[in-house]
Amino acid sequence: MSIGKSEVEYISRLAMIDVADNEVEQVSGKLSKVLDLFEQMQAVNTDGVxxxxxxxxxxxxxxxxxxTETDQHEKLQKVAPATAKDMYLVPQVIE
Amino acid sequence: MLHTLSVKQMSEKLHAGEITSVELTQHYLDRIAQFDPELNAYVTVTPELALQMAREADERLQNGTAGQLTGIPIAHKDIFCTDGVKTSCSSKMLDNFIAPYDAHVVTLLKKAGMPILGKTNMDEFAMGSSSESSYYGPTKNPWDLNAVPGGSSGGAAAVIAANLAPMATGTDTGGSIRQPASFCGITGIKPTYGTVSRFGIIAYASSFDQAGPMSRSAEESAWMLNAMSEFDQRDSTCLEQERADFAAELNNSLEGLKVGVPAEYFGEGLDPEVEKVIKDAIAEIEKLGATTVPVSLPNKDLAVPSYYVLAPAEASSNLSRYDGVRFGHRCEQPKDLEDLYKRSRAEGFGAEVKRRIMVGAYALSAGYYDAYYLKAQRLRRMVHDDFTNAFEQCDVIMGPVAPTPAFNIGEKTDDPTSMYLADLYTIPVNLGGFPGMSIPAGFANGRPVGLHVVGPHFSEAKLLNIGHQFQQVTDWHKQMPEQYS
Structure with a gap:
């Protein structure tokens, strides 16, 4: 089973992983091989299983x-990439 | 030499006051400094923590509160969260992650008094069979530096084989304890799913992941499994029932043991030298009083495709937590939230991890869920039922762990599916949640080969009994690579 550029873009969006234009071909090639492996399953009758x-x-x-858990936000937020006033910082979501 | 002693001998010397844990721990730290640069088996070495814990162990040894493993150093796979220590899962994503708490396994082994030497290298997020996908570069096999140590617990297996730790923790989702144990000539057991708490083990595929001990001998693994397993309410799938004493049956006779030998495990693709090692090992076990019966696992070939749908599907969900917000890698100057997610994940994950997340997300997506995910779950049951049917005729099943001895570094990295197919004997065991063990059984082409012993749920003590009895009449587990002995 071979998958094309539009499917790679769809999967990239599902997985929330950026795929650069110059990687598309390689990614689609290797994903196609894995999906070929999956196709072997279709030949098996699994009715009633x-x-x-x-x-x-x-x-x-x-x-x-x-x-049961005590407040440990200071310890847990120490490993966060960006925080302010005990909150996690993300790019602006609402205009 | 301290590092060639068995754990039992070390423990006796510690308790007799002939050596201290500080001396023993320092000896291993010195060996790590000398040999790890060429093996790359450790991601992080923790000398200060190790020596501090060794001093505490020495106090316990002196005041009579020490147990069997107190003072014996240990290496933890870098998948176990270790409070205050970098826990990377061998990924760039977690290169900056200092775990804020201990995995339950780490808590228990700390309680046992085992000084932590460091964290061992692995395939990134435990997704691989060679330890080559680590962000920190491949680990080498101490028996042959051109060979992989197996994976994903390749660093753990290598540190035991090279005497850079006497004991190590591993995890096994599709063979990640047993296959590296086989490739490095050591003992490793994956217990029944639910035996060991998954709390604080960085999740890959939650319905398969299980932690277990890695060591030279079955006896040592039994002690360590006793120390690392108990019910833990923080893992919702950790079994509530009382744990057996996994060392209780070690000295039992194997008289009357029924060993199932599945024809499907000796078919096409099995290296003839590996086959000979396995058949010789089974013959040795027959000499100890066991009998063999032919059994059949007709759906064996369905296990690999089923696993490579289900494990990535679970991974795609588990790894959605890496969002560049709460911990882990974050991309520079994200322009919006989606850009933050997509670039942080693209930059932080390696190729194989991305592939499995994408495959998993696809298998779960609208239009494919029935054809892939549900189909794979049906096959999972067929594979599981093969084993339960076989166990009506035998106590345990024996065969190879992997079709070949350790392959060369770089040999399988271009074709992911060729790597997947090398897991064909170990994966079925994870699908059913059964316990499985690899014990050193000989060499093929100069590289170690492990005997795979699989039993019904909760048969760990029996497996370890078989391993221990086999190790009373063989010395494969005592053999060490010359330059590390």
């Missing part, structure tokens, strides 16, 4: 709805 999401058939554990 329940999808398996997880190795164990157990119920999701729940916990009591109470605060």
């Amino acid at each position: 329940e999808p398996m999401a997880h190795p164990h058939d157990v119920a999701q554990r729940l916990r009591v709805d109470e605060v």
